[in-house]
Amino acid sequence: MSEENWVAVGTATTNRTPDSNVDIFLDLDAPSICPNMTDAEFRAMVLKNRDRAVTHVDTRILDLKRWTAKDQARVALWFGSSSEDLRQRLMTGLTALARVLRDLQPKNFVRYSDELVKHLGCVPNNKNGSGVVADVCGPDTATHTICIHVNFCSMREFSWDKDSVVSTLIHEASHFKDTFGTQDHIYYMSKSLPLAKTNPERAIDNADSIAGYVIYEA
Ligand SMILES: [Zn+2]
Numbered sequence: 414m415s416e417e418n419w420v421a422v423g424t425a426t427t428n429r430t431p432d433s434n435v436d437i438f439l440d441l442d443a444p445s446i447c448p449n450m451t452d453a454e455f456r457a458m459v460l461k462n463r464d465r466a467v468t469h470v471d472t473r474i475l476d477l478k479r480w481t482a483k484d485q486a487r488v489a490l491w492f493g494s495s496s497e498d499l500r501q502r503l504m505t506g507l508t509a510l511a512r513v514l515r516d517l518q519p520k521n522f523v524r525y526s527d528e529l530v531k532h533l534g535c536v537p538n539n540k541n542g543s544g545v546v547a548d549v550c551g552p553d554t555a556t557h558t559i560c561i562h563v564n565f566c567s568m569r570e571f572s573w574d575k576d577s578v579v580s581t582l583i584h585e586a587s588h589f590k591d592t593f594g595t596q597d598h599i600y601y602m603s604k605s606l607p608l609a610k611t612n613p614e615r616a617i618d619n620a621d622s623i624a625g626y627v628i629y630e631a
Pocket residue numbers: 584585588596597620
């Protein structure tokens with residue numbers, strides 16, 4: 414089968430519900446993931462930005478190894494301190510995050526449906542149409558499925574300080590329990606910054622704090 418005709422099809426096993434399986438049906442009549450591009454264009458776009466996300470995470474891993482005053486200040490800015498404990502948590506989490514991002518393939522990206530989210534072991538969110546761009550089910554470490562909402566399709570691909578495809582991939586991958594297992598305490602990178610001072614434990618547990626630490630440049 415040529416790359417152009419590539420169709421995601423397979424069975425995914427989740428680890429939330431023992432022995433549960435998700436059948437991913439081959440449906441050639443299904444609409445494309447994004448209405449404004451073909452699935453081939455979507456795959457090329459998302460994989461290019463996956464690579465970009467990995468590059469940014471790898472940069473932060475180098476920071477943590479180098480651990481200059483500037484690197485420590487960046488960690489303190491986003492997470493409230495630059496303790497050795499925090500450095501180790503970030504090193505462990507970012508190393509896992511880089512691995513999960515690097516392993517993302519076209520089959521990891523699916524069009525959002527409530528049905529799929531239930532199969533993956535989570536409760537569908539009710540935020541459809543209110544700016545949600547993507548969803549994952551944190552316990553879904555078996556398939557690392559990223560559910561794509563239509564708003565994702567028209568996002569800017571990259572920005573140093575605003576939501577983008579790159580920041581979204583980092584945000585979503587940080588939710589998986591085998592990376593940081595983050596929550597959404599506060600949305601948007603810049604709005605997450607104050608958490609470092611007000612509630613550092615939440616900052617390290619907040620998806621947009623992780624995304625902000627990785628890519629934000631004021
Ligand atoms: Zn989220």
